[in-house]
Amino acid sequence: MTTQHPPAVELRGLTKQFGSVLANAGVNLRVEAGTIHGVIGENGAGKSTAMKLLYGMLRPDAGEILIGGKKCAWASPSDAIARGIGMVHQHFMLAGPYSALDNILLGAEPLRWGVIDRQGARARLEALARQYGLPVDWDRPVEQLPVGVQQRVEILKLLYREANILILDEPTAVLTPQETNDLFTNLKKLRAEGKTVLLVTHKLKDVMSFTDRVTVFRAGKVTGEVETSRTNPQELANLMVGRKVVLSIEVSPAHPRAETAIEVSGLSLSGPVGSRRRLSDLSFSVRRGEIVGVAGVEGNGQSELLQALLHPRDSKCRTSGTVRFLGEDVTAWAPLRIRDLGVAVIPEDRLQEGLLLDRPVSENFLLGLQRSPAFSRAGFLDLRDLDQTAARAAADYDVRPRDLTLPAGKLSGGNQQKLIVAREFQRQPKVLIAAQPTRGVDVGAIEFIHTRIVRARDEGAGVLLVSSELDEILTLSDRILVMFEGRIVAEYRRSEVTERELGLKMGGA
Ligand SMILES: Nc1ncnc2c1ncn2[C@@H]1O[C@H](COP(=O)(O)OP(=O)(O)O)[C@@H](O)[C@H]1O
Ligand SMILES: [Mg+2]
Missing domain, CATH: 3.40.50.300 (P-loop containing nucleotide triphosphate hydrolases)
Structure with a gap:
C-alpha cells in the first residue's frame, strides 16, 4: 500500500x-x-x-x-x-x-x-x-x-x-x-x-x-x-x-476410566462479611482419563476453586462442601499430602507457588518430588540421580538456558513455566490440575505443553484444566464447565458447543 x-x-x-x-x-x-x-x-x-x-x-x-x-x-x-x-x-x-x-x-x-x-x-x-x-x-x-x-x-x-x-x-x-x-x-x-x-x-x-x-x-x-x-x-x-510451528494439535477422543480422579460436592466459599459468596455450591467430577476444562473470564471464582482444591485446609474463608481426590476425602488435608496421592499441579501463579526463585533450576526440579521413590532410598534423599533427571527433562522440555545451576528466578516467564510443566509431568500423575498452563509461553511451547497434557490423559490422569483462553479449552477439553460469578452455569461435551455459545455463558447470559 x-x-x-x-x-x-x-x-x-x-x-x-x-x-x-x-x-x-x-x-x-x-x-x-x-x-x-x-x-x-x-x-x-x-x-x-x-x-x-x-x-x-x-x-x-x-x-x-x-x-x-x-x-x-x-x-x-x-x-x-x-x-x-x-x-x-x-x-x-x-x-x-x-x-x-x-x-x-x-x-x-x-x-x-x-x-x-x-x-x-x-x-x-x-x-x-x-x-x-x-x-x-x-x-x-x-x-x-x-x-x-x-x-x-x-x-x-x-x-x-x-x-x-x-x-x-x-x-x-x-x-x-x-x-x-x-x-x-x-x-x-x-x-x-x-x-x-x-x-x-x-x-x-x-x-x-x-x-x-x-x-x-x-x-x-x-x-x-x-x-x-x-x-x-x-x-x-x-x-x-522463528521456525515452523504447529498451531493447533489434533486431540483424539478420550477413554475415561470408571475411577473418579476429582470429586467436588457442594463447595461454597464465603467472601468477606457482607460480600457476595465467592463460590456457590459447586459440584462436579473428573474421571481418570478425561480432560475437564473450566472456562470463564478471569475473576469468576476460578482462583478460589483452585485454592479450595489444593489448600483446602488453609482456605482463608469459611468453606462448606467436600473435595475428594481418587476417592479420598482431602478436605482437611495439607497440600503436600494431597500431592503425595499422585496429584500434579501447574499453578496459576508460578512465581508464588510453583518455584523457589533464588534456588537453582535443579533443586526446583526436585521440589515436591522429595518423597518420590526415584529419589529416596530407605528413607534417605538420594540426589545422585537428580542432576541427570533434571538435565534430561530440561532438554526434553527445551528449558533455556540449559544451565541447571542458574537460579530459577533468572529464567524468563515462559521457561519457568516449562520447568514447572517438566517437573509435574515427571510425576506420572493420576490427577493433573493445570491452571492457565500456557500463559506467557511462546506459540511453539504451547503446542508442546498441549501434547503433554493429552498424553497424561491417555496415560490415565484425570485432568482439570482451568483456562481463560477459549481456544485452549476448546482444543483440549473432553467436557467443558463454564464458571460465572462463582457458579458453574453450564456444562457441555466436546463438539457439542460453539465458541459463541460458550462466550455468551461466560458473560452470564
Ligand atoms: N521496565 C523494565 N525493566 C526491565 N526489563 C523490562 C522492562 N520492561 C520490559 N522489560 C523486558 O523487556 C523485554 C520486552 O518486554 P515487553 O516490551 O513488555 O514485551 P511484550 O510487550 O512484547 O510482551 C522483556 O524481556 C521484558 O522482561
Ligand atoms: Mg506487553
Whole structure:
C-alpha cells in the first residue's frame, strides 16, 4: 500500500535497553493513517516497550519517532497526548472508587473561568459515546462496571483528549468473546472516522480478523510486516517464533476410566462479611482419563476453586462442601499430602507457588518430588540421580538456558513455566490440575505443553484444566464447565458447543 501522505506513525531504528535486556533493537514500524495496524509477537518480544516509547512513557536510547512525517521527541506522555496519541494499557489505569466521569476528568479538566465545567464535559462525552456507540453509565464507580465497559471508558478518555492515534495494548486479554467483538466493531467505527489504531496482541486470531496490516516482533526486532489479507495464521506464527510451528494439535477422543480422579460436592466459599459468596455450591467430577476444562473470564471464582482444591485446609474463608481426590476425602488435608496421592499441579501463579526463585533450576526440579521413590532410598534423599533427571527433562522440555545451576528466578516467564510443566509431568500423575498452563509461553511451547497434557490423559490422569483462553479449552477439553460469578452455569461435551455459545455463558447470559 502506498500513499502520498506520510504515515501516521513511523518508528525508525528505535532501541531501548533495560540492564542486560535489549527490549527493542532497532525497531522500524510504519502505520498508515486511518488503518488498524496489528503489532504481534510473543510475550517479551518488545511490543509494549515500543508502544511506551511511542507514547512517551519511556525514552529511546536511539532511534526516531515521526508523527505525520515530523520528527518528535517526548519528555513525557503529555507531549505525546498533545500530538494526538493515546494509549490504553494492558492493565487499565482507572481509579476504581471514582465514577467514569471523574475518571475521564482527572487530569484533563476543562476549565471555564477557573472551575471544572462538569456539565460541558459530560455533554461532550455523551456526544462522543453516541457518535462511536460506546454507552457508559457515567455516574457509577468504575469498579462496578463490567470490564468491557471499563475499557470503553479508557477509549472515551482518549477520544475526549482528541487522540487521533490510539494504542491498545493487549485489549482483548480480559474480555469475553462477545466483548471482544464489540470492541472490534468500535475500532472499525473509529477507523471509519479516520482514526489510526495500533492493536497490540499475542493472539493471531485478533489480528487476522480485525487489522489491515501487521508488524511482527521477535526478541526485540521486527521480523516482518505484512498486509493482513495476504497472510495467514501459520505464516504469522512462524514469524513470531522463528521456525515452523504447529498451531493447533489434533486431540483424539478420550477413554475415561470408571475411577473418579476429582470429586467436588457442594463447595461454597464465603467472601468477606457482607460480600457476595465467592463460590456457590459447586459440584462436579473428573474421571481418570478425561480432560475437564473450566472456562470463564478471569475473576469468576476460578482462583478460589483452585485454592479450595489444593489448600483446602488453609482456605482463608469459611468453606462448606467436600473435595475428594481418587476417592479420598482431602478436605482437611495439607497440600503436600494431597500431592503425595499422585496429584500434579501447574499453578496459576508460578512465581508464588510453583518455584523457589533464588534456588537453582535443579533443586526446583526436585521440589515436591522429595518423597518420590526415584529419589529416596530407605528413607534417605538420594540426589545422585537428580542432576541427570533434571538435565534430561530440561532438554526434553527445551528449558533455556540449559544451565541447571542458574537460579530459577533468572529464567524468563515462559521457561519457568516449562520447568514447572517438566517437573509435574515427571510425576506420572493420576490427577493433573493445570491452571492457565500456557500463559506467557511462546506459540511453539504451547503446542508442546498441549501434547503433554493429552498424553497424561491417555496415560490415565484425570485432568482439570482451568483456562481463560477459549481456544485452549476448546482444543483440549473432553467436557467443558463454564464458571460465572462463582457458579458453574453450564456444562457441555466436546463438539457439542460453539465458541459463541460458550462466550455468551461466560458473560452470564
Ligand atoms: N521496565 C523494565 N525493566 C526491565 N526489563 C523490562 C522492562 N520492561 C520490559 N522489560 C523486558 O523487556 C523485554 C520486552 O518486554 P515487553 O516490551 O513488555 O514485551 P511484550 O510487550 O512484547 O510482551 C522483556 O524481556 C521484558 O522482561
Ligand atoms: Mg506487553
